[in-house]
Amino acid sequence: GQTPVFPRILGHEAGGIVESVGEGVTELAPGDHVLPVFTGECKECAHCKSEESNMCDLLRINVDRGVMIGDGQSRFTIKGKPIFHFVGTSTFSEYTVIHVGCLAKINPEAPLDKVCILSCGIFTGLGATLNVAKPKKGQTVAIFGLGAVGLAAMEGARLSGASRIIGVDLNPAKFEQAKKFGCTDFVNPKDHSKPVH
Numbered sequence: 286g287q288t289p290v291f292p293r294i295l296g297h298e299a300g301g302i303v304e305s306v307g308e309g310v311t312e313l314a315p316g317d318h319v320l321p322v323f324t325g326e327c328k329e330c331a332h333c334k335s336e337e338s339n340m341c342d343l344l345r346i347n348v349d350r351g352v353m354i355g356d357g358q359s360r361f362t363i364k365g366k367p368i369f370h371f372v373g374t375s376t377f378s379e380y381t382v383i384h385v386g387c388l389a390k391i392n393p394e395a396p397l398d399k400v401c402i403l404s405c406g407i408f409t410g411l412g413a414t415l416n417v418a419k420p421k422k423g424q425t426v427a428i429f430g431l432g433a434v435g436l437a438a439m440e441g442a443r444l445s446g447a448s449r450i451i452g453v454d455l456n457p458a459k460f461e462q463a464k465k466f467g468c469t470d471f472v473n474p475k476d477h478s479k480p481v482h
Contacts, residue, residue, distance in 0.1 A: 290351040293369035294361060296377030297323045298405045300397030303388075310385045318393045320404035323372035325387030337417065344386045346372055354384060406433035414441025422446030428468075431459040436466045443467030 303317045313319065325344030332338045332345075343354065351369025352359050360382035361368035361375070375381045391400060410433070418441075420426050426442040428435050431454040442450045443466060452460060452468040460471040472481060 288349040290349065290369045292363075293351055293371050294375035294378050294381070295371045297321070297372050297374045298401050299374070299376035299381075300391070300395075300401040300404070301376075301381075302397075304380065306385070312385055313388060313390060316393075318391050318395065318397065319388040320391055320400065321374040321376055321381070321383050322387050322389055322404055322408075323374050325373065325384060327386050339412070339416070341386070344373065344384060348372055353382065402433070407437045410434040410437025410439070411441045414438045415445065418442075420445045420447045423448045425449040425451065427451040427453055427472075429453045431456070431463050431468075436463060439463060439466040439468055 299321050301319055301321070303313050303315050303319055305315055306313055324339055324341065324346045326333045326339065326341050327343040328334075330342035332340050332342055348371075350373070351371070353370070359367040359369050361370070361378075370382075373387045374383055389404070413434075414420065414426075414437075418426070420442055422445065424445075424447050426445075426447040426449070428439045428442065428450065431439070431452050435452070435454070439450055439452065447467070449469050450467045451470045451472060452463040453472045453474065454460075454463075455473060455475055457471070457473050460468065463471065
């Protein structure tokens with residue numbers, strides 16, 4: 286569903302070290318270890334100040350935008366022609382340029398080759414459960430899809446104290462792994478010819 290803005294540098298998960306900062310940036314300094322986040326936070330809009338949403342008015346995910354927000358220009362070129370950005374991160378490169386609101390400072394002792402997955406899959410699922418769904422202790426939760434995001438959502442349900450966590454997926458082999466994240470029941474829709482509720 287993306288507008289074909291090409292050429293562009295893809296990639297949205299990474300861990301990195303700040304090489305330099307632009308004018309007015311005070312939150313980060315060269316040498317800081319960071320994770321890029323494609324749904325950033327301006328910290329000023331109603332969404333950023335809300336406990337219910339992280340869909341920042343300024344930095345929300347936008348797969349069509351291929352330029353920097355400040356001036357509408359790309360920071361990448363080849364032979365004088367622009368190469369466009371991807372979801373504000375463009376992590377399939379040795380160096381990238383990212384809005385400060387789309388970077389999260391992390392502990393410099395965290396291994397960058399391992400924590401890079403935290404910039405998307407883990408926090409997407411965990412955050413959706415802990416910050417949006419907010420299950421109460423003892424409640425039943427159903428998680429649809431047991432990939433990285435689903436398992437992270439399941440971990441959030443477990444941390445919240447959900448007593449029954451139902452994993453729903455078309456691949457029954459995922460159930461064993463899901464148990465490690467708190468899955469108590471598994472449903473494969475292909476095993477049923479009528480609603481299972």
